[in-house]
Amino acid sequence: MNPLLKVSDLRVSFPGKGWRAPRVEVLRGVSLDVRPGETVGLVGGSGSGKTTIGRAILGLVPVQSGTIEFAGERIDGLSPRRRRALARDIQVIFQDPYTSLNPSLTIGDTLSEPLLAQGHAAREARARVAVLLDRVKLPADAADRLPREFSGGQRQRVAIARALAIDPRLIVCDEPVSALDLTTQRTVLDLLLEIQAQTGVAYLFISHDLAVVRFMSHRVAVIHRGEIVETGEAAAVTSAPENPYTRSLLLAAPIADVERQRARREQFEREVASPRA
Amino acid sequence: MSETAPLSAEPLSTGVSTVRRGGAVRRLLRHPLGLASSAVLAAIVLGVLLAPVLSPQGPEVSSLRDAFAGPRAGHPLGFDSAGRDVLSRLLYGGRNTLSGVLLALAVALALGVPAGLVAGYRGGRFDAASSWIVNLVMALPAMVVLLASRAIVGPTVWVLMVVLGVLVSPNFFRLVRGIVVGVRGELYVDAAKVSGLSDLRIVGRHVLIVVRAPIIILMALVAGIAVGLQAGLEFLGIGSGDLPTWGAMLNEAFKNIQRAPGLLLWPGLALGLTNAALVLFAAALRDVLEDRGATVSPRRRRTPVEPPRSVAGERAELLSVRDLAVSYGSREVVRGVDLDVSAGEIVGLVGESGSGKSQTAFSILGILPEGGRVSRGSVTVRGREIVGLAEREHRALRGDVIAYVPQEPMSNLDPAFTIGSQLVEPIRVKLGLSRAEARAKALDLLRQVEIADPERVFGMYPHEISGGMAQRVLIAGAMSCDPELLIADEPTTALDVMVQAEVLGLLRRLQRSRGLGVLLVTHNLGVVADLCDRVAVMSEGRVVETGPVAQVLHEPRDPYTRRLLDAVLDDAPAREPWTPPADSPGSPGRPDPEDSQDPKDSQKPKDSQDSQEVAR
Numbered sequence: 001m002n003p004l005l006k007v008s009d010l011r012v013s014f015p016g017k018g019w020r021a022p023r024v025e026v027l028r029g030v031s032l033d034v035r036p037g038e039t040v041g042l043v044g045g046s047g048s049g050k051t052t053i054g055r056a057i058l059g060l061v062p063v064q065s066g067t068i069e070f071a072g073e074r075i076d077g078l079s080p081r082r083r084r085a086l087a088r089d090i091q092v093i094f095q096d097p098y099t100s101l102n103p104s105l106t107i108g109d110t111l112s113e114p115l116l117a118q119g120h121a122a123r124e125a126r127a128r129v130a131v132l133l134d135r136v137k138l139p140a141d142a143a144d145r146l147p148r149e150f151s152g153g154q155r156q157r158v159a160i161a162r163a164l165a166i167d168p169r170l171i172v173c174d175e176p177v178s179a180l181d182l183t184t185q186r187t188v189l190d191l192l193l194e195i196q197a198q199t200g201v202a203y204l205f206i207s208h209d210l211a212v213v214r215f216m217s218h219r220v221a222v223i224h225r226g227e228i229v230e231t232g233e234a235a236a237v238t239s240a241p242e243n244p245y246t247r248s249l250l251l252a253a254p255i256a257d258v259e260r261q262r263a264r265r266e267q268f269e270r271e272v273a274s275p276r277a
Numbered sequence: 278m279s280e281t282a283p284l285s286a287e288p289l290s291t292g293v294s295t296v297r298r299g300g301a302v303r304r305l306l307r308h309p310l311g312l313a314s315s316a317v318l319a320a321i322v323l324g325v326l327l328a329p330v331l332s333p334q335g336p337e338v339s340s341l342r343d344a345f346a347g348p349r350a351g352h353p354l355g356f357d358s359a360g361r362d363v364l365s366r367l368l369y370g371g372r373n374t375l376s377g378v379l380l381a382l383a384v385a386l387a388l389g390v391p392a393g394l395v396a397g398y399r400g401g402r403f404d405a406a407s408s409w410i411v412n413l414v415m416a417l418p419a420m421v422v423l424l425a426s427r428a429i430v431g432p433t434v435w436v437l438m439v440v441l442g443v444l445v446s447p448n449f450f451r452l453v454r455g456i457v458v459g460v461r462g463e464l465y466v467d468a469a470k471v472s473g474l475s476d477l478r479i480v481g482r483h484v485l486i487v488v489r490a491p492i493i494i495l496m497a498l499v500a501g502i503a504v505g506l507q508a509g510l511e512f513l514g515i516g517s518g519d520l521p522t523w524g525a526m527l528n529e530a531f532k533n534i535q536r537a538p539g540l541l542l543w544p545g546l547a548l549g550l551t552n553a554a555l556v557l558f559a560a561a562l563r564d565v566l567e568d569r570g571a572t573v574s575p576r577r578r579r580t581p582v583e584p585p586r587s588v589a590g591e592r593a594e595l596l597s598v599r600d601l602a603v604s605y606g607s608r609e610v611v612r613g614v615d616l617d618v619s620a621g622e623i624v625g626l627v628g629e630s631g632s633g634k635s636q637t638a639f640s641i642l643g644i645l646p647e648g649g650r651v652s653r654g655s656v657t658v659r660g661r662e663i664v665g666l667a668e669r670e671h672r673a674l675r676g677d678v679i680a681y682v683p684q685e686p687m688s689n690l691d692p693a694f695t696i697g698s699q700l701v702e703p704i705r706v707k708l709g710l711s712r713a714e715a716r717a718k719a720l721d722l723l724r725q726v727e728i729a730d731p732e733r734v735f736g737m738y739p740h741e742i743s744g745g746m747a748q749r750v751l752i753a754g755a756m757s758c759d760p761e762l763l764i765a766d767e768p769t770t771a772l773d774v775m776v777q778a779e780v781l782g783l784l785r786r787l788q789r790s791r792g793l794g795v796l797l798v799t800h801n802l803g804v805v806a807d808l809c810d811r812v813a814v815m816s817e818g819r820v821v822e823t824g825p826v827a828q829v830l831h832e833p834r835d836p837y838t839r840r841l842l843d844a845v846l847d848d849a850p851a852r853e854p855w856t857p858p859a860d861s862p863g864s865p866g867r868p869d870p871e872d873s874q875d876p877k878d879s880q881k882p883k884d885s886q887d888s889q890e891v892a893r
Contacts, residue, residue: 001857035855035857036857036858037855037858038855039852039855045773045774045775055467058467058470058471059470059471060467060470084475085473086473087471088473090471091472092467094464094467099465100465101465101468102465102482104487105482105483105486110465113469113472113474113482114472114474117474117478118473159468162468165472181629182629182802182841182844182845183629183840183841183844186844186846208773208774209774211845211846211849214846214849215849215851216852218852218855219854219855234852234854238851239851249775251778252775252777252778253778253803254778254781254801254806255803255806255845255847256802256803256805256842257806257830257831257847258806258826258827258830258831259827261806265782272778
């Protein structure tokens, strides 16, 4: 089956700081693809460029070279008008549920925004908002309230509802649960899985947390310093990684088990960190 | 996961309508200055609008017989040098003065706001060009331009006010541009772009709403300035002499100051009142719209701290907390916490945001945020009661016995000073060392926190080092006075996993070599398993379970701890490989029950089974 999203040899760089400073290369030839209804996890440390991939796909940062195709059509370097039309297909859930909702708009206004932008009538949009709130398991009266009346997990549900508003085919999830508490994180992940089962939406799931990525993704790509260092089925990459960076990433994350964590720590210190005594 | 101050984290249950516009007006009228200044402004505007009704005669009607005549029936303020009624001239003059101000404001808004919006939102060449022009306009001396424009276009108030509007428009431009540059980077603006909104719509919906309040505040301030400037011009005789304005009245009165000094009083009073009311109105608006002031009065009532209700169990020598309660107003966020840390022991304090774990740590350190106080309980450090200690003694304790490592390393370093000077200063003050000795000690500390090149880092500024390095520097600072108890509040939450592993290793080695007692506040059960000897689990202000780490993680007794452990994904199975959807692709919204792709069904039971197996 043809991939829904195909990124080939993507390069992105930002202007350096200071006058005539060289450009900083953030992505150095990244290729990946996402099939319909599939979740591809993208995992990497801070500064690895994982967020930039998402932003490039969303058209929020300019692409220097390489191509991004969606359903067989190039979507890099689109005109603003055609980019806006693409909102129907590609949506986003950001990391921070506190800054990704406008504090002075009601939840209902935020949710109806993409609908109105796609030319739906106001009455139609209102009805759809009620359906969306129900789908993300928020009370119907949430529509009239402001973001600050909600907890982080509830706000993230609002962000999910906004992404779902116009039935996209792909949602870029940029660290959607890393700002949430452990138990909230689990319920939000379950909600995302449930929505995928119902609608067949594909996710590009970006996270620094290998455990979360393993739980969510069919396939996993590991990014390090702007390059994909390993890709494969989730089970393979997250339990028997071939790449040394992936291995160290796996070993670095502490697990909630004293004995096994001690073994992992010793392995990490043997393989990766060499403590300066 | 930062545990924000509970006051702001608490959702406002007061209802929905509090924040919208009506709410702002109501709050303004509840603000004492707001009420007074609005009343004065309303009276002035009303009086001026109703000039034809209120004034005894037209502003130009004069009878020389009455020149300088005092107040009498029907003419409460008397007559001026030309025998015109002062009250009438005051009211009609106010009309002209205030219309002039409105004209200037309108011009300034029309020029400044749209240009500021575009420059801030778009950036690039338009921004560069318009900022250049604005700087040029701001560099022009206003008085000289006003005088020159009068000389060129003639003495009419209206033209002068238009010119004034142009001259003050940069204020609006810069205000709006500055705010918009900030808003442009917000995630919700990105989300709106992804939602398919055009730039025009984003500016209209998301950006204008943010600049609205500051613009209104600036308008009130600029109106005050415009009133003053206009009166000044008229007073100097630069306005149009024939039109009655407050400034023109002042001018006339000044000419006759020897004969009838009282004539200065009324226009002066009108100007002063209007100006004062506008400035106070702006200040009150700022309080109301930006949620400042008038909220928590600094007046702190000294309520006695209740003694602990029970002091159960043996108390640890180093740190012992019994029945600790922390309150914000009447709301308790920590409700009776017991906790012990012995020398050489690492105790984890875990919980989710809002559980009160950071508040507990803050009250031991004596650094509770504004509004919070220890309302009950006992905290002893090395056997000494520290609840109710004076701030000075608490500070001594913090430098001497207790050290603190915060969550956000970067925001705890001052960007204006080098790493070295930030380490050396406290060492000199606390230990009374000479500069050279303190420097040697600081370098030694940097070495102890495993920084490879201490000399180089010593001379660097905070922005030149990474987050992990910054956290090492803060740990070095915490170690500088050889503490016995270290309180670390989510010390690795802001760091990358790899860096986290290194910093955890460092903390472990430091703790071992120095025999430190550590209280580690965290939400991460992996960190607890990695580092801690014992752990206390907090939920809703209480410790629900405490014990050796292995026991709590493997055989949790409390249902909340169990729920927390169930949410851990460490041992959740990887997702099954993707299989092509059963029916045609690209038709979303097909809930086919036969399609056994529901990952919840296939994963959840397996997962909880797994984690139980692992746990037991």
